[in-house]
Amino acid sequence: MTKTTQRDIDVATWKVPLSDIDLRDEDIERVVATLRTRWLSTGPRIQEFEETFAARVGARHAIAVSNGTTALHLAYRAADVGPGDEVIVPSLTFVATANAALYTGAKVVFADVESVDRPVVSARTIAERVTPRTKAVCVMHYGGHGCAMEPIGELCRERGLFLIEDAAHAPGGRWGGRPLGSWGQVGCFSFFPNKNLTTGEGGMVVTGSDALADRIRLWRSHGMTTLSWDRHKGHASGYDVVELGYNYRLDEIRAALGLGQLARLAANNERRAARSQELRGALGAEEGISFPFPPADPGATYHILPALLDRAGAREPFRRRLQELGVQSSVHYPPVHRFRIYREREGSEGCPLPVTEDFTAREVTLPLYPTMNANDVSTVIEAVREALAASREPSGTPRGDAS
Numbered sequence: 435m436t437k438t439t440q441r442d443i444d445v446a447t448w449k450v451p452l453s454d455i456d457l458r459d460e461d462i463e464r465v466v467a468t469l470r471t472r473w474l475s476t477g478p479r480i481q482e483f484e485e486t487f488a489a490r491v492g493a494r495h496a497i498a499v500s501n502g503t504t505a506l507h508l509a510y511r512a513a514d515v516g517p518g519d520e521v522i523v524p525s526l527t528f529v530a531t532a533n534a535a536l537y538t539g540a541k542v543v544f545a546d547v548e549s550v551d552r553p554v555v556s557a558r559t560i561a562e563r564v565t566p567r568t569k570a571v572c573v574m575h576y577g578g579h580g581c582a583m584e585p586i587g588e589l590c591r592e593r594g595l596f597l598i599e600d601a602a603h604a605p606g607g608r609w610g611g612r613p614l615g616s617w618g619q620v621g622c623f624s625f626f627p628n629k630n631l632t633t634g635e636g637g638m639v640v641t642g643s644d645a646l647a648d649r650i651r652l653w654r655s656h657g658m659t660t661l662s663w664d665r666h667k668g669h670a671s672g673y674d675v676v677e678l679g680y681n682y683r684l685d686e687i688r689a690a691l692g693l694g695q696l697a698r699l700a701a702n703n704e705r706r707a708a709r710s711q712e713l714r715g716a717l718g719a720e721e722g723i724s725f726p727f728p729p730a731d732p733g734a735t736y737h738i739l740p741a742l743l744d745r746a747g748a749r750e751p752f753r754r755r756l757q758e759l760g761v762q763s764s765v766h767y768p769p770v771h772r773f774r775i776y777r778e779r780e781g782s783e784g785c786p787l788p789v790t791e792d793f794t795a796r797e798v799t800l801p802l803y804p805t806m807n808a809n810d811v812s813t814v815i816e817a818v819r820e821a822l823a824a825s826r827e828p829s830g831t832p833r834g835d836a837s
C-alpha cells in the first residue's frame with residue numbers, strides 16, 4: 435500500500451512548491467531507532483547534536499532549544515535587556531526577531547536595510563538608531579546572505595552594545611571566512627521545516643562565552659541546577675532552582691532528525707546555490723525583474739530566492755499568474771514595523787525606513803530548495819516569464835506609475 439505524503443498533496447496543488455525538505459529513509463530510521471530507546475527528552479542525541487552543530491558553526495557552545503523564537507528570547511535575556519532599554523533590529527525580518535525582544539520588556543527600534551541590492555542592516559543603518567538607551571543589536575542574515583559583520587562588530591564594541599545574530603536563514607553560512615552566528619556574543623538558529631536544516635520544530639543558541647552558555651542552559655530548563663538525564667545517569671540527585679527559567683528544551687526525536695540533516699547541510703547548501711544560480715542566470719536579464727545580492731555571494735546559504743519587481747503594482751498580477759501556472763511564491767517579509775502591535779507602540783515616528791518599505795512592496799520569493807530538479811527549474815523559469823508578461827498587460831497599473 436502506498437501512503438499519501440505531504441509531498442503528494444503539494445504536488446497536486448503546486449507543480450513547484452516554494453520549499454521542500456530533504457527527508458530520507460535513513461532519517462526516518464534514525465527517528466524510529468530513537469523511539470525504541472524509550473528515552474525521549476534530553477539525552478545522548480541532544481548532546482551529539484549540540485557538539486556537532488557547535489563544531490559546524492565554529493562556536494564554543496551550542497544549546498539546543500525548542501525553536502528559533504525561544505533561541506532569540508534566551509539571547510535577549512543573555513543581553514540582559516529589559517524595560518527602559520532599546521534593542522535595534524531590522525524591520526525586514528520574520529516577526530519573531532522583534533517579538534522575542536518585546537518579551538523582555540525592552541523597546542524595539544527598527545533599522546533600515548542598506549540598499550535594495552543588499553537588503554540587510556549595516557553599521558551605517560544601525561548607527562542611525564543608536565541612542566544612550568540602546569543596549570543590544572540583533573542583525574538578521576536575510577536569505578542566508580551575511581550582513582557586513584566587521585563594521586557592525588566594531589560599532590557594537592565601541593558603543594558597548596550586545597550583538598546578537600538571528601542566523602535562522604544561515605546555518606553553515608560564512609561572512610569573510612568566519613561562520614555566521616559566531617560573530618556576535620550570541621547566535622540563534624531555527625530548524626523550522628522551511629529552513630536549511632530542519633528538526634520539525636527546533637532551534638539552537640550558540641555562544642563563545644562559558645558564562646553565558648551556563649546561564650542559557652539554566653534558563654532553558656526551569657532554572658534548575660540538574661537535568662533529569664543527569665539524575666538518570668546517577669550524576670545528581672536533588673536540585674535547586676536558582677533563576678527564573680522556562681521549558682525551552684528540544685527532545686531526542688528531533689535531535690536524531692537534526693543529526694542526519696546536519697550531515698547533509700553543506701551539500702544541500704551547495705545544491706541551493708546551484709539552483710539559485712541557474713534561475714538567476716535565466717531570469718536576470720528579463721525586463722521587469724531583478725535580484726538582490728550578487729549571483730555568487732561567497733559564504734551565502736541561499737535560504738530563499740528573493741526577486742524584486744520593477745513596480746509594486748505588478749506584484750499581485752505576477753503572483754496570481756504564477757499560482758495559475760502551479761508555481762508557489764511568497765513574500766519575505768511584510769515589514770515588521772507595519773504590523774499593528776508595532777504601529778501602536780511609541781517610537782516609530784521619526785524613524786523612517788524608506789529602503790525597507792520600497793523593498794518589501796516589490797519583493798516576491800520564488801521556489802528554491804535542495805531537492806529541486808532540472809524540470810522544476812525550467813517550470814519556474816517559464817512561469818516567471820509568462821507571469822512577467824501578464825503583469826505588464828494594460829489591465830494592470832500603467833508602466834511608469836509610481837510604486
Ligand SMILES: *Cc1c(COP(=O)(O)O)cnc(C)c1O
Pocket residue numbers: 501502503504527528530531574600602603624625626635636637
Ligand atoms: C524562522 C525564523 C525565526 C523563528 O524561528 P521559529 O523556529 O519558527 O520559532 C526567527 N527569525 C527568522 C529570521 C526566521 O526566519
